[in-house]
Amino acid sequence: MAGIKDVAAQAGVSVATVSRVLNSHPSVSPDARRRVLAAVEVLGYRPNAVARSLRTDQTRTLGLVVSDVLNPYFTALARSVEEEARGLGYSVIIGNADERPEQQDHHVRTLLDRRIDGLLVSPADGDSPLLTEVARAGTPMVFVDRWMPGVDVPVVRADGHRAVQDLVAHLHALGHRRLAIIAGPAATTTGNERVEAFRDAMRTHGLALPDAYIGQGDFQADSGRRVTEHFLSLPEPPEIVFAADNLMALGALDAIRARGLRVPEDIGIAAFDDIPWFVHTAPPITAVAQPTGELGRAAVRALVDIVEGRAPQSVTLPARLVVRSSCGEDTVTPRSNA
């Protein structure tokens, strides 16, 4: 592969001049520029990003570590992140933690070894010594969606409080009183927050939230299935199961169907995270939708702000409720328990 020396030789100038042309340095004669450009064209020369990075100490690359790529929410996030980054002249390397802290650490380390300019993380676990250390060391870093308390790093996330209030109001209006939640891992901030938001909303509407109606999941479909089976075997099963993420909602759907029950007639379902597929499930699922695209874009902007020496901003965007039919019809034939 042709190097800068070959270009210099071909153009009859020094490597310095070639470099200047390539980096649009002002002090280059039109003639030299023309010859260099021609040589570049002829040789099909492309600068070696590795060498460039070594010298300039910047890779124009961002790392994104998500907890689970198979989760459509994170896929969508990754996509918007890459898009915004590309617009700003950065590439993105994605690391998939698969909700496993040690795999998350593996990717963080690999990314750091590559000398990425900044790191975007949605931590799988509540407490990663490595991540804490990395943040303390001053590596440009931003949390997206989930974050780690006590780590002083900008956070870009959605606030679901309002939307969860709306959800419970909606369910209440439909006549439902016994609402259960499948929580995420207690170690994740989103796990806790969503339960808290739900608890608050229940209180607001004067509804009880017994411990038996709080199931412990891990953001994977299987746990949704398991918890829902447990709910269904209770002496008094809930009327609604609210899953803290889309995968667990799917598991819940499975469990319900396995029992031969119907949604929403026998039991209703709602989920945190809205994904395109929820429109096509049987029935379409009511969900709390995050502004995923905007989240990804804001996160990249914050990170690049740090990288380029500007002051970054934590951002919190509101989630909103999307009512479908998985908890019963809203306008048509309201169900009543009375």
Place this chain on the structure above:
Amino acid sequence: MAGIKDVAAQAGVSVATVSRVLNSHPSVSPDARRRVLAAVEVLGYRPNAVARSLRTDQTRTLGLVVSDVLNPYFTALARSVEEEARGLGYSVIIGNADERPEQQDHHVRTLLDRRIDGLLVSPADGDSPLLTEVARAGTPMVFVDRWMPGVDVPVVRADGHRAVQDLVAHLHALGHRRLAIIAGPAATTTGNERVEAFRDAMRTHGLALPDAYIGQGDFQADSGRRVTEHFLSLPEPPEIVFAADNLMALGALDAIRARGLRVPEDIGIAAFDDIPWFVHTAPPITAVAQPTGELGRAAVRALVDIVEGRAPQSVTLPARLVVRSSCGEDTVTPRSNA
């Protein structure tokens, strides 16, 4: 950040010795090794992968360019690719082409600039001069799922002929005769192949496949919607719509539902590519399933074979039919899998 020089100083040896320890070169005294390791520990030293790559001319990184990350099929593929690569000591950088040739080229170029060791591509378009050139230049490269005819590069893919035969047999047994297909872009190999497989299967079963029943899609949901609307407005609409990928199937479902029709009573749906969500749609969708995980793993192995100087192997794995209820209940034909 501590460099190899700092480690050398701390350990009281030369950088050469540090490097030897790090690369487990035999000629290092136990004493020196111990001191170097201790210094590495104390300083929290991590080798700079950029510098190392420049010197050794290898990045231990593979590039993966997929046509659309939002498509669960490719997400799953990407995941298995990363997994296998990690096992072999490689990282993966994913580039999302979004079915746009110029974006695909952008990623290929960026990846090459980064001096990745090898490239895994599922070409968005049938004819990329850049990709042709890259292959000719001898860059280690393997096609996954889709490929480009005339480019001499190993291909790892699934063969759907048998499964499509099974599908048509299944539909025929259910009494369906008017089967339509939503094809992928003619420029992609998978686009053509699937139509050909379908055409063959129709012939085998003595069924006609009028041109009106071959709709042109682009692997995106919207096109599935559009084509299906067209099908439904025909004087004699098809009884079954077979979509050449999962996204278009979703679009088809939308279009059908928008018309107030029911699946499978009024019209049936089947799709190429099986994804977890098809179990949860209304109704669950009959699909041709590719061995995605094995595809990704085989592709990585082939690519790494090239990179490390072994002889690579093209691989074709069989797809299989997964019968669900979107084409009508099937009591006669036994399910093809457990």
Place this chain on the structure above:
DNA sequence: ATCATCCATGTAATCGATTCCATGGCTCCG
């Protein structure tokens, strides 16, 4: 006409690793 600027360019140092080669000390064997 003289000197200070400024511009275009080249030479060489540098980034952080790997690795070839030289060296000095040992061991081994004839």
Place this chain on the structure above:
DNA sequence: CGGAGCCATGGAATCGATTACATGGATGAT
């Protein structure tokens, strides 16, 4: 006892770019 061979080690070249500094020529001001 002397040379051959081996081992552990260090010095220095190298990978392909960027960039500080030096240089020589042209321009402009006085």
